[in-house]
Amino acid sequence: MAASVPAVRAGTTSTRESKATRETAVRVKNKRAHSTYYWMVWPAVIAFALFHTVPVITGVFYSLTNYAGYGEWNFVGLSNYVNLFKDDRVLQAYGFSFLFAIVATVLTNAISLAIAMGLNAKIVARNFFRGVYFVPYVLAILVIGYVFQFFFSSSLPKILSGIPLIRDNILTNETWAWTAIVGLAVWQACAFTIIIYLSGLQTIPRELYEAASLDGAPAWRQFRSITFPLISAFFTINVVLSLKGFLQVFDPIVALTNGGPGTATESVTLLIFRGGFSGGEFAYQTANAVIFFIVITIVSLFQFKVLQRREADF
Template sequence: MAKRRIAFYFMTIPALVLFFLFHTFPALQGIFYSFTNWNGYSDAFDFVGFKNFANIFKDENVIHSYGFTFKYALLMTILTNVISLLIAVGLNAKIKFKNFFRGVYFLPNILSVLIVGFIFNYLFANVFPVWGEKLGSELFSQNILGNQTWAWTGIVIVAVWQGIAFNTILYLAGLQTIPQDLYEASSLDGAGKLREFWSITFPLLASFFTINMVLAMKNGLMVFDQIVALTGGGPGRATQSIAYLIYTGGFQGGEFAYQSANAVIYFILIVAISVLQLKFLQKREMDL
């Protein structure tokens, strides 16, 4: 027993030390610097208290980034879960080559976000405009990523296309837990497919729906890689997310302390939104 306990400590302590050094300690440093005016590269800095936090709420650039991020995250979360749920239900039906299609739908999840973004960047710039011209569409005959009004839709399309893969797999796993006897009984009672979905499938997938909604919203709020690969926050600042603003302002704009304060506020918001989602959706699970 003693040897087993020693072996346990040898396996866990190095992991805990590494986690603290490369995750917890930098996070604590960021919180510390958020109360200073440090620019990220000089040796001198002064404590400014809550000044950085107060200025965040007066910064139009920050407010615009929050607005874009929340709009993107909300739409991406809804579309990803609706489409992935429909795909999962379809794949769970008795169709040929079911396993093949499951593999195809999961493929986007194993690809790098940056690689996917660069591929779609090429498609938006060179392929889709050609199709738009042939269809006679003025909007789609141009690169929408260069359109200040519609650039955000291109980012949503890419994020939804890639996000569907993981959510579909989770919904498929949930569908395997539903007893087929329930569907047979409902069929004998004359229930249609739509009635079966709302009365059996969706209520029994409630816990999986909760997980997917929380994870999708969290990923949407932390959007960064898609912005880097597709628009770089442009055109202008139309698609500048909070994560991208924190990165560019903190590491390239000499606003390290200011953006550290922004990061602290955003961390609190993400945690609060996730907790509210869990409470609301778990309450819904019990009501179903």
């Protein structure tokens, strides 16, 4: 019995040493993991700061000057920001951008949800059609825009010559030219939006629809009580991304109308580009860009607050 006591103590000591060794190994491993993490993250942080944060701060600085993009400059304080609210061309650009964005967002989400529900059903060659509908998203919008320009200015006037609005080239109509831009933008944007809605629809169990059918619920009732509530988070993502993207519309306008006729289809981004890089209004349009950034941020946060509260209500 006396001889067994040292053996027990030796075993206990060995266990403690083994546990300490394991803890040391874990600490070394965690230290190496943290070191690897920082080596991977810091280059991305530095690159982000150089190519995003520094230019943003520089832009805000120049927005407080009268810098024309070249030559000397002087501080003018907030005068650029004050003058923006008095500029009719700027206000018109904001009005056009919001009108365009709201109409395009509604059409994109309505069409995309309808197509996604069709693709999610049991139809022939479903995967093939999913690929077909995603093609517009991977195409260069500027190139496709010139194709649409030819379509609106040459093809449609001959095909639909009986309709005055189409026959006279809708792109030259100051009142309705923006609808052609909406058509192009929605055609391209639907591709990505459809994929998001499909992801949401595939998370809904089929048993819910079967139970609703047994209870005699019609298709519209199933959509209102099952489909839409369960994909409301995906709806929020699509609406926020769509409105944000359409507010910044640029390529479709350049390809179809270049802001014309006159300034009828001039968006905020196109105005910033024109005035800032070729109009000698670098500081003035930089102030416009700062205001536009704030506007988009507020709109996006407001959308999230409203739509996410709706998600919680279901």
